[in-house]
Amino acid sequence: MNTPSPKFFCPRCRAAFDVDSNYCGRCGADMHRASRLHRALMMDEESAARARALAATESPPPGRAAPLAAGSAPEQVADPALAAAAQRAPRDRRGSLAHDPWLGRVVDSRYRVIDVIGRGGMGVVYKVEHQRMGKIAAMKVLHRDLAGDKEVIGRFQREAEAVSRLTHPNTVQVFDFGTAQGALYLVMEYVRGLDLGSLIDRDGPMSFERAAPLFRQVCAALGEAHELGVVHRDLKPENILVTRTHGGHDFIKVLDFGLAKLAEREEVAAVTSRGSIVGTPYFMSPEQIRGEEEVDARSDIYSLGALMYRVLTGHHAFTASTPVGVLTKHLTEPLVLPSRRAPELNIPLEVDDLVLKAMRKQRGERYQTVGELAGDLDALCAEMHEHSASGRRPIGPRSASHTPRELHADIDYGIDSERRLRRADLDAFERSLVRRRRVRLVAIPLLIAAAGGAAYYALVWRARQPRTAEVERNDEIGQATLIASGTRVTGMLGKRISRTQGDRDHFRLAEVPAPGGGDLLSIDLAGIPNMDLVLSVYEPGGALIAQRDEGGVGAPEQLRNLRVRRPVVIGVAEAPTATGMPTENVSDAYVLSARLEPAAPGAESEPNEAASDAGALRPGLVVRGWLDRRDDVDRFTFDGAAGRYRVRVTGAAKVPLVWRVKGLTQTGREATVELAPGDLVELSRGDRDGGKAGALPGAREEYRVEVEAAR
Secondary structure, three states, X not given: OOOOOOOEEOOOOOOEEOOOOXXXXXXXXXXXXXXXXXHHHOOOHHHHHHHHHHHHHOOXXXXXXXXXXXXXXXXXXXXXXXXXXXXXXXXXXXXXXXXXXXXXXXXXXXXXXXXXXXXXXXXXXXXXXXXXXXXXXXXXXXXXXXXXXXXXXXXXXXXXXXXXXXXXXXXXXXXXXXXXXXXXXXXXXXXXXXXXXXXXXXXXXOOHHHHXXXXXXXXXXXXXXXXXXXXXXXXXXXXXXXXXXXXXXXXXXXXXXXXXXXXXXXXXXXXXXXXXXXXXXXXXXXXXXXXXXXXXXXXXXXXXXXXHHHHHHOOOOOOOOOHHHHHHHHHHOOOOOHHHHOHHHOOOHHHHHHHHHHOOOOHHHOOOOHHHHHHHHHHHHHHXXXXXXXXXXXXXXXXXXXXXXXXXXXXXXXXXXXXXXXXXXXXXXXXXXXXXXXXXHOOOXXXXXXXXXXXXXXXXXXXXXXXXXXXXXXXXXXXXXXXXXXXXXXXXXXXXXXXXXXXXXXXXEOOOOOOOOOEEEEEEEOOOOOOOEEEXXXXXXXXXXXXXXXXXXXXXXXXXXXXXXXXXXXXXEEOOOOOOOXXXXXXXXXXXXXXXXXXOOOEOOEOOOOHHHOEEEOOOOOEEEXXXXXXXXEEEEEOOOOEEEEEEEEEOOOOOEEEEEOOEEOOOXXXXXXXXXXXXXXXXXXXXXXXXXXXXXXXXXXXXXXEEEOO
């Protein structure tokens, strides 16, 4: 049985349409000013009777707002007589959930559709669960009856491409997009909250004190988008989702960059501006209305000014009986200042100037960047706070200063944080898929693989000349800079890879351990003043061999006598910071020196913590070693005739040395003991439980152990 497509009715003339839109195509009325309940009552008499019966019998808990996910369509109530009924009415799904063909479906073998969140002009938003990770996200699916429209599909694809580049905390994060069952979908973060338009309809206009931080966050989100060449083109209260943090702060997410234009791509610009108007009349800039080809970031600034006007006064900047009338007033009519439109709200005159400059009809007279607008917002808030403190203006206390990322980490998403899908989760999952695909595709015989590896080593790797300075890019092991043993190499941990991942450098040692193994690797790394460095040693395949992070900020790191049997790659990176934001340093260079040498008689070699790896200790042999990390333990096995011997430890004066013979702790640095073949002598540090505070004492000092027969 086929389910009939839902109809959308005009609240004024009751014309029926198959596709939702902002305005009626017959009379021009606002299709969204009537509530969903009102539209349901107009569908037919049977629907009206069912809606009235449900409104009379069901009532949710008072004061509780239903959660919205990113991209959902907000409910608006224009008629006050219908407001109470709309709040009592059950959540409208535009039909029975049981007949939605997407519910229960698994999209792209990854996303299971759980529930319908909302519906908009381009598509439907669903709550989905990632099948393999069990994490929750929102998924926007293009309406099937629009799937044949190439222009609409192109707009949707531009939405996916544009929004997936945005990472600011005040922007809805988009993780994935693709095609499934003949429809396009977009996967984004799941967020609970109400859109700004619904808040204004419910609570009335906001005071400047509460609204200013929200406007500042919108500026921050737009700032990142504009830097990347993305213009929103449809900024309005309904595209601003307001959620709350656990600390009670308002936090906004800018939604629906789907109408955005990638300014740097001329072919996209040609499509989005070929005569069709993209945007909402109440908030459209004059250049959008005129259909100018070059619509830039200043268009968003105009829309933001109109949005501020709506939030602060409760009225639109320009109103008329038809959409064309609204557009005409944007072009020709002077703006009534907010303080005059709503004199009872006591809007400060300084706010008038700010909104007026943002909404200048000539874009050259507006703020040229959202950064300028944000700066004036901050200055105005500071000035009003000072007036309030001196008693000259009744302004409340200034809000506590929190960065967007601090607030973002504290958002109440309405679901367990571990169940919310994040970009990092999906990136890690995609990398695992790539690895599995590569494994399945490996079909080359081992002999050919070995021959190819040997040819690559002989013709490419060995042919490279060692460097004395790092060569970018060397973020990955496969990009490592070739260096020579005993050569001082300089490098910098400069521009970070991402907001959470700092620069890292890799170096491949040109020398290769001799056949049979046993060569010893020693490394010295000089510190950088404002960084805590981590020194790592890897096999060429990426397996970690050893790591040192003993010193604090600015301290050096060192590694002594590591026994290696294969070629090695050395990594230099910054240790995780307390803030999670990696440091950038483009002025201070570190110095790295690595030496690969054959093992000398009596040289301690790492690892030697286990008894099976212990070095030899016998009369007449001077053993030399280092305790270069806090948890370092060096063990040696006595390899001489049983008898009474004097054991003496010298050197490494700055090391808080602890040493044991046959498990017994010794005092001083010399002891006379009975030794038999196989007895263990153990050396360790007494500060192994201490934290990092500068360089590790005595890490570069050599100790010596000698055994001689007692007289």
